[in-house]
Amino acid sequence: MTSTRGMVEPEVRWPARYNEIPKEVFVRKDVFELELERIFHGPEWHPVGHEGEIPNPGDFKTFSVGRVPLIINRDQQGEVNVFYNACSHRGNQLETRLHGNRTEFECPYHRWLFDSSGNLAGCPNYREFKPGFDKRDYPLSRPRTASFKGLIFVTFSETTPDIDSFLGDIRSTLGEALGEDGRLRLIGYQRVTYRTNWKAYCDNDGYHAPLLHRAFKMLNWQGGKGRQYATRERGHMGFESELTAPTQVSMLKDNSIIAFEGVDPSKGSRVIELFPFFIATKHLDTINLRFAIARSVDETEVHYAFFHHLDDSESLKRHRIRQSSNLLGPCGLISMEDASVFHRVHVGNHTPGTVEFQKGVKTVDHLDFDFKQNDETGNLPRWEYYRSVMGFERVQA
Amino acid sequence: MTSPPLPLDLIDALQMRYFDALDGKDMYAWLDTFSEADDTSYVLNTFDNETADLPLALMLDDCRARLEDRVTYIREIWAGTFEDYRTRHFAQRIACTSAGEADTYNLRSNFCVFFTSDADGQSRVLACGEYRDVIRIEAGEARFLSRKALCDTTVLPQYLVYPV
Numbered sequence: 096m097t098s099t100r101g102m103v104e105p106e107v108r109w110p111a112r113y114n115e116i117p118k119e120v121f122v123r124k125d126v127f128e129l130e131l132e133r134i135f136h137g138p139e140w141h142p143v144g145h146e147g148e149i150p151n152p153g154d155f156k157t158f159s160v161g162r163v164p165l166i167i168n169r170d171q172q173g174e175v176n177v178f179y180n181a182c183s184h185r186g187n188q189l190e191t192r193l194h195g196n197r198t199e200f201e202c203p204y205h206r207w208l209f210d211s212s213g214n215l216a217g218c219p220n221y222r223e224f225k226p227g228f229d230k231r232d233y234p235l236s237r238p239r240t241a242s243f244k245g246l247i248f249v250t251f252s253e254t255t256p257d258i259d260s261f262l263g264d265i266r267s268t269l270g271e272a273l274g275e276d277g278r279l280r281l282i283g284y285q286r287v288t289y290r291t292n293w294k295a296y297c298d299n300d301g302y303h304a305p306l307l308h309r310a311f312k313m314l315n316w317q318g319g320k321g322r323q324y325a326t327r328e329r330g331h332m333g334f335e336s337e338l339t340a341p342t343q344v345s346m347l348k349d350n351s352i353i354a355f356e357g358v359d360p361s362k363g364s365r366v367i368e369l370f371p372f373f374i375a376t377k378h379l380d381t382i383n384l385r386f387a388i389a390r391s392v393d394e395t396e397v398h399y400a401f402f403h404h405l406d407d408s409e410s411l412k413r414h415r416i417r418q419s420s421n422l423l424g425p426c427g428l429i430s431m432e433d434a435s436v437f438h439r440v441h442v443g444n445h446t447p448g449t450v451e452f453q454k455g456v457k458t459v460d461h462l463d464f465d466f467k468q469n470d471e472t473g474n475l476p477r478w479e480y481y482r483s484v485m486g487f488e489r490v491q492a
Numbered sequence: 493m494t495s496p497p498l499p500l501d502l503i504d505a506l507q508m509r510y511f512d513a514l515d516g517k518d519m520y521a522w523l524d525t526f527s528e529a530d531d532t533s534y535v536l537n538t539f540d541n542e543t544a545d546l547p548l549a550l551m552l553d554d555c556r557a558r559l560e561d562r563v564t565y566i567r568e569i570w571a572g573t574f575e576d577y578r579t580r581h582f583a584q585r586i587a588c589t590s591a592g593e594a595d596t597y598n599l600r601s602n603f604c605v606f607f608t609s610d611a612d613g614q615s616r617v618l619a620c621g622e623y624r625d626v627i628r629i630e631a632g633e634a635r636f637l638s639r640k641a642l643c644d645t646t647v648l649p650q651y652l653v654y655p656v
Contacts, residue, residue, distance in 0.1 A: 286538075
């Protein structure tokens with residue numbers, strides 16, 4: 096297996112038909128390495144946190160994009176920063192905890208000390224350093240950052256377009272999922288490792304929902320009116336659906352799990368998926384941002400962060416906590432089965448050939464952007480963008 | 493003045509009934525280890541959330557009705573949709589004290605749960621952590637008024653179908 100810049104061996108032969116995806120891209124280690132270079136280090140914005148996770152001065156979280164470790168913090172002045180999680184001296188990882196609060200970061204290796212804004216505040220024996228050494232030249236390094244309604248993005252490329260261009264038409268739906276004004280506050284995390292490729296994790300569709308998730312059907316919970324769309328540039332996906340949840344379900348003794356208390360049911364469900372694989376959802380009264388890490392070709396770690404809105408009454412906040420805990424995530428009433436499918440899709444993708452999207456396909460000769468709410472074709476614009484940035488040539492029909 | 497002896501035999505029997513129910517996937521027997529009181533509760537969470545005062549949980553069954561609904565999720569709603577796995581629960585009693593009220597006790601124990609996936613036959617650690625319980629003796633039998641399972645495991649190795 097030789098992988099040189101921009102090449103994988105053997106070459107991936109991309110099918111001529113637009114609804115087909117070669118299974119090998121889900122399982123080949125050399126393809127994953129090229130994805131790190133072209134996508135995770137490429138000209139894309141990657142959400143790494145929301146300001147509502149770090150509300151107080153000194154609050155921080157750590158996260159990774161691909162294999163690159165990051166610190167996201169709020170400094171003593173209240174500003175949000177993203178630093179590479181590595182000492183500016185010899186590159187030692189600075190912070191190991193997932194989140195916490197600290198006003199300075201000290202590297203244990205040689206005791207270099209950084210303030211919460213990333214400035215080097217002290218380093219032992221600096222008079223014996225290279226001639227002209229100046230502490231001001233050694234702050235923590237930072238990637239480029241951007242923000243949208245409190246959602247914090249990073250990119251490692253100088254050529255990534257500005258955040259508004261990157262998001263395009265998905266902004267309005269994403270804004271709705273972020274509570275319109277982004278004034279959210281963390282209520283907690285659920286974290287899990289899925290034994291699947293990151294692209295299988297993010298192939299989402301409205302076709303499977305009532306079929307796999309029996310809760311939808313058994314609770315007599317049917318999607319109301321709604322739409323699915325994808326942006327032309329990167330294939331970000333948006334689902335906007337009404338939910339007609341019944342107020343009383345005879346199967347359940349506690350109906351609060353499916354109750355609406357905070358929102359108009361006509362805005363009952365929003366699902367946003369940004370290229371490459373960030374997902375935000377608002378189902379009923381839950382507000383959920385899924386920060387995911389592609390750990391390897393066959394491991395995807397997902398941090399489900401749940402939020403309430405700062406204007407919530409105490410009772411609405413309590414309702415969101417009770418609903419969020421049991422509805423979504425790796426043990427959630429309407430989502431637990433997804434995890435099982437992720438793994439089985441990954442096992443199946445080691446077989447030869449292609450996977451074919453079917454539901455909603457009107458032509459296989461070119462991309463089509465007209466989807467019904469329960470079609471699976473909304474994934475195809477993202478796949479076409481993936482193919483183009485990876486440089487995989489489509490074979491002639 | 494000496495305090496009355498703790499009914500450790502009844503409390504240990506409750507732990508054993510609880511593990512036997514879960515490892516045997518007998519959800520009615522699991523439910524039967526909890527008190528009939530309306531506010532009886534089962535909470536599964538991480539130390540990560542708990543110590544950061546984050547109120548979310550992995551499973552938040554804060555009333556008897558939610559405990560009964562969890563049995564319905566597993567037996568009826570999720571049936572046939574997931575790759576099943578077997579579990580083995582191990583626990584060590586660490587501390588047991590009177591809770592102040594009559595026949596009511598606080599119990600703390602360490603736990604470790606192994607799971608074996610039906611799909612690949614591999615056995616791994618599902619979660620380890622600590623139980624913090626309030627137990628009451630009702631009609632000669634111990635039952636949970638509340639059981640809180642706090643996991644050291646911050647990133648679960650897979651989805652959870654069953655309580656821990």
